[in-house]
Amino acid sequence: MTDPDSTFDSAAELLGRITEQLGSRLGQVRPYGHAPRRPPRKHDEEAHPPMTAPTLVAVGHGSRDPRARATLARLLDRVRELRPGLDVRLAHIELNAPLLDETLADLAAGGRDAVLVPLLLAPGHHVTHDLPAAVAAAPAHARVADPLGAHPLLVEALADRLAEAGWTPGEGDGVVLASAGSRDPRSGAEIRRIAALLGERLGGVPVVPAYASAAAPTVPDALRALAARGRHRVAVASCFTAPGLFATRAAAHAPWIASAPLGAHPALARLVLHRYDRSRTARTTTPARELAAI
Structure with a gap:
């Protein structure tokens, strides 16, 4: 026969555990409008910049x-x-x-x-x-x-534009990196750095900077220099942000393919x-x- 006192004690113990758990859960609830604040995360600020x-x-x-x-x-x-x-x-x-x-x-x-x-x-x-x-x-x-x-994101965009134009690795590869040109020596140094990074990205292919104005070598000169090195499968990489006279002239010299300007590339x-x-x-x-x- 079941002991009534034992049954009561078990029921009371179970009710006590339920009450304890319910109280713990209720203690985590905040009144409406008083939710705990969390510190802003970096991606929140990037996605929703302050009005300032x-x-x-x-x-x-x-x-x-x-x-x-x-x-x-x-x-x-x-x-x-x-x-x-x-x-x-x-x-x-x-x-x-x-x-x-x-x-x-x-x-x-x-x-x-x-x-x-x-x-x-x-x-x-x-x-x-x-x-x-x-x-x-x-x-x-x-x-x-x-x-x-000279930044990896820029090089990513240049390489993608070349791939879109039909670039594939092969014998006698070379690239002419065509840009606007400037008399400022800092500009030439920066374009040479971009060319070096692009060459690394393409697996060691020689990339020669060339300019549409104000600096040397020109695109035809760079093409001849690569040909003298046995590079006859040469692409022109357009290092321009948008279409224009210089980009059009540079592409016209391409003996094989010429990439489009960087434009609205995600990178x-x-x-x-x-x-x-x-x-x-x-x-x-x-x-x-x-x-x-x-």
Whole structure:
């Protein structure tokens, strides 16, 4: 026969355990509107930048080729997708609207700070003089980021564009890296670094820099130099952010294939944001007026 006292004790013990567990669960519940705050995570800030984040002004050179502005607009659409909520604008040094001084005046009128990201490959006259001079003359508070330059993301985009054009490893491979050119020796040094990184990315293929203006060698000269080394299967890699006169001329010299300009490549969009972020966080950014004096 079952002992009634034993049955009662077991039921009481079970009820006690249930009550204890329920109390523990209820202790973790917060009243409505009082959920515990967690510290913000880095990816939250990147996906939803604070309203105080400066405007990212991507600065293109400008071109009479109507494809250029449309291409850069698509690139900035990718940047906005990567950083929702960030104010991203396109401006030009010349030839296309909006011009940079107009954009800076508009930002100043709205009380907005800005970071100028040059859509240029190397530190030539536009980067070291024109952009800082525009900032110094503008009422807006702005700083100039580094040009796109020798970076793995840029090399990724160059290699992908070559692959899209039909690049495959083979006998007698060579690449001419075609860019705009500049008389500034720092520009040539940067393009040579890009060429070296691209050669490594392609498995040791010789990559010779060449220029559409202001510097040597030209694309035909670089092609002849590679031919003298026994390289007869040569591609032209277009180191331009958008279509234009120089990119078209460089591609026309290609004896085999020529890649398209970098355009709205996803890696280039990431590189634009990388330059923006570095400029925002760098404590040693050179003031615009100092750059203008270089």
